[in-house]
Amino acid sequence: MGPLQCGRPAFDVLGMRISWTAPEVATPRVIARTAGLLTALGGLAAVVLVLGSPGGLAAVHPGVVAIAPVTMGLGVAIMRWGDRVPRGFFHALIASGLVGIGLFALIAPTIDGAVAVLALTAFASMNSFLFFAPVWAAGYLVELLVIGAVVVVLRGDVAIGPAVVLGILVLGVAGVVGVLARRAASASEDALTGLMNRRGFDEALDVAVRTAVRTGEPLSAALVDLDHFKMVNDTRGHAAGDEMLRAVARTWTPLLPPGAVLARHGGDEFSLLLPGLDGGQALASVEQLRAALPGIGTSVGVAELESGDSAAQLMRRADSALYRVKSLGRGRSELDAGGYSPLARDLVAALAGGPGSGLAVHFQPVVTLADGEVAGVEALVRWTHPDRGPVPPGEFVAIAEQEGLIGALGAFVWAVACRDARSLCEATGRELFLTVNVSGLELDDADFPERVLAVLAETGWPAERTVVEVTESLVEAESTRSVRALHALREHGLQVAIDDFGTGYSALSRLDTLPTDYLKLDNSFVSTITTSSRRARLLRSVMALADALDLTLIAEGVETGEQARTLTALGCPMAQGYLFGRPQPVDELVASLTALPAAAGL
Numbered sequence: 001m002g003p004l005q006c007g008r009p010a011f012d013v014l015g016m017r018i019s020w021t022a023p024e025v026a027t028p029r030v031i032a033r034t035a036g037l038l039t040a041l042g043g044l045a046a047v048v049l050v051l052g053s054p055g056g057l058a059a060v061h062p063g064v065v066a067i068a069p070v071t072m073g074l075g076v077a078i079m080r081w082g083d084r085v086p087r088g089f090f091h092a093l094i095a096s097g098l099v100g101i102g103l104f105a106l107i108a109p110t111i112d113g114a115v116a117v118l119a120l121t122a123f124a125s126m127n128s129f130l131f132f133a134p135v136w137a138a139g140y141l142v143e144l145l146v147i148g149a150v151v152v153v154l155r156g157d158v159a160i161g162p163a164v165v166l167g168i169l170v171l172g173v174a175g176v177v178g179v180l181a182r183r184a185a186s187a188s189e190d191a192l193t194g195l196m197n198r199r200g201f202d203e204a205l206d207v208a209v210r211t212a213v214r215t216g217e218p219l220s221a222a223l224v225d226l227d228h229f230k231m232v233n234d235t236r237g238h239a240a241g242d243e244m245l246r247a248v249a250r251t252w253t254p255l256l257p258p259g260a261v262l263a264r265h266g267g268d269e270f271s272l273l274l275p276g277l278d279g280g281q282a283l284a285s286v287e288q289l290r291a292a293l294p295g296i297g298t299s300v301g302v303a304e305l306e307s308g309d310s311a312a313q314l315m316r317r318a319d320s321a322l323y324r325v326k327s328l329g330r331g332r333s334e335l336d337a338g339g340y341s342p343l344a345r346d347l348v349a350a351l352a353g354g355p356g357s358g359l360a361v362h363f364q365p366v367v368t369l370a371d372g373e374v375a376g377v378e379a380l381v382r383w384t385h386p387d388r389g390p391v392p393p394g395e396f397v398a399i400a401e402q403e404g405l406i407g408a409l410g411a412f413v414w415a416v417a418c419r420d421a422r423s424l425c426e427a428t429g430r431e432l433f434l435t436v437n438v439s440g441l442e443l444d445d446a447d448f449p450e451r452v453l454a455v456l457a458e459t460g461w462p463a464e465r466t467v468v469e470v471t472e473s474l475v476e477a478e479s480t481r482s483v484r485a486l487h488a489l490r491e492h493g494l495q496v497a498i499d500d501f502g503t504g505y506s507a508l509s510r511l512d513t514l515p516t517d518y519l520k521l522d523n524s525f526v527s528t529i530t531t532s533s534r535r536a537r538l539l540r541s542v543m544a545l546a547d548a549l550d551l552t553l554i555a556e557g558v559e560t561g562e563q564a565r566t567l568t569a570l571g572c573p574m575a576q577g578y579l580f581g582r583p584q585p586v587d588e589l590v591a592s593l594t595a596l597p598a599a600a601g602l
């Protein structure tokens with residue numbers, strides 16, 4: 001039986017939460033150690049009583065002489081192996097232990113001996129309040145008082161005074177242990193859902209991992225995230241959010257497999273411990289749970305304990321599976337295949353680490369060629385790997401795409417870019433536009449437009465000054481969902497740029513049908529315009545094309561004054577490149593824009 005099932009009905013007595021379940025502190029280990037220790041001490045007390053008996057061994061009942069050391073031995077055995085026996089064993093131990101104590105008290109040769117033996121019932125009462133639900137504990141308390149009363153009446157030599165004092169002592173011990181056990185439990189309980197909280201879960205996880213390592217049984221864990229929970233909270237209020245969390249707890253608790261532990265990990269995250277299930281079985285079980293919540297979308301990462309795994313590693317792998325699910329569109333469960341490449345694993349850590357974890361967004365100025373004035377900035381992601389140093393974005397963006405992390409990376413870039421662009425504009429008093437690079441996979445995620453709009457709303461960055469940069473390869477892929485996403489964003493006032501134009505195979509007809517506002521001419525094309533007259537003529541026709549399609553041309557990778565002059569002469573309106581400014585952190589850009597109000601490289 002799992003010691004740690006929560007979420008059942010509970011009621012409050014004098015501000016204390018009384019539930020029908022055993023205290024959460026009563027893990028198999030705690031039960032075994034405590035019951036074993038108290039049983040052994042009971043045996044030891046009996047041995048001492050026997051040895052100290054006034055008439056010597058001969059005066060003591062042979063049964064007592066035999067049973068005292070046996071009880072000690074039993075106690076030691078329970079301490080050692082008791083965590084492997086079912087909970088029923090401990091019920092039997094306490095029920096029969098009380099009867100045994102009663103019998104010994106009855107046959108004790110002296111009154112003092114009888115009272116001393118009866119005092120051992122304090123152990124039984126402590127145990128029952130520590131191990132069992134209050135109803136059971138109260139039952140054992142009644143058994144104990146009845147046995148005590150019977151002993152006192154049958155012996156007839158025990159004075160009422162000491163017997164009553166003993167009874168009060170035992171009741172007091174039971175009460176204190178009961179309150180402490182419940183208090184300890186409430187520290188690991190989530191008040192909103194009645195489930196275990198993260199602390200309780202971590203304790204249960206440690207026990208489960210140790211058990212799994214010892215028994216060789218499989219163990220899986222899952223992390224659950226409610227989809228769009230923040231939106232529910234924001235649009236329908238916190239009461240609706242709270243109700244949603246309670247609904248998950250209510251629906252799932254009765255459906256859990258035996259021994260499973262469901263906990264609220266914090267916020268809208270739940271965690272699930274699935275002892276006895278391997279990864280595949282855990283995934284199936286999670287799918288059943290997800291299906292039982294038709295109105296609530298959930299994303300779940302599942303991992304199975306592998307040999308050598310610590311509890312923390314198991315949860316980290318469940319977390320990275322959840323990460324994948326979230327970055328690839330949510331509403332699914334996925335089993336961690338242990339399969340990130342080393343660099344992707346480091347990227348996951350950087351993404352999870354927040355500021356200071358090596359990921360950053362730099363900004364490169366985009367200028368109007370006619371006057372050299374900065375008109376906008378392009379957000380470019382940067383990653384400084386803890387060992388390798390700076391990793392080129394071309395490399396880690398590709399890894400993020402291949403290993404399912406692009407959604408998370410994109411979310412990071414969008415949030416930082418919009419926030420920093422806003423402070424850049426506020427600090428410099430300029431109305432700049434912001435361009436953000438978006439990967440095709442990211443754009444293909446059904447939630448993409450909503451997520452971008454949510455970031456704009458959160459950061460207060462205007463949609464009208466936001467440009468989404470997509471590459472030609474995406475244009476070639478021509479996924480209808482991507483195109484729909486671009487249309488949706490444009491309806492909300494955002495603009496679209498085709499990046500790296502002139503590198504790949506450009507399908508002109510697609511340029512006509514795609515919702516586009518800017519064409520960004522690739523570095524490699526720009527670098528040749530001053531060395532090849534054919535390229536210069538080609539540029540002129542690209543200009544004409546842009547004009548015909550009502551697109552604004554931005555020349556990228558402008559490094560020399562000559563390139564800038566050629567582009568200006570041909571009528572290219574905008575440019576970007578080292579000549580005007582390198583990609584740099586926002587505070588450096590603020591400083592340079594404030595120092596040089598109209599920085600121009602011409």
Ligand code: C2E
Nearest residue numbers: 380381393394397413437438439557558559577578579583
């Ligand atoms: P891109 O969007 O075409 O970005 C322009 C690249 O040219 C940047 O490289 C920039 O640093 C570099 N550049 C700018 N001016 C000059 C110049 O004058 N000369 C030369 N040689 N290069 C110049 P970076 O930052 O290494 O980015 C490479 C590519 O990685 C980007 O190309 C973009 O496709 C991708 N990328 C960067 N940030 C992100 C991001 O946040 N999300 C996504 N999905 N992709 C990104």
Ligand code: MG
Nearest residue numbers: 378437469499
């Ligand atoms: Mg770009």
Ligand code: MG
Nearest residue numbers: 499500520556
């Ligand atoms: Mg480009």
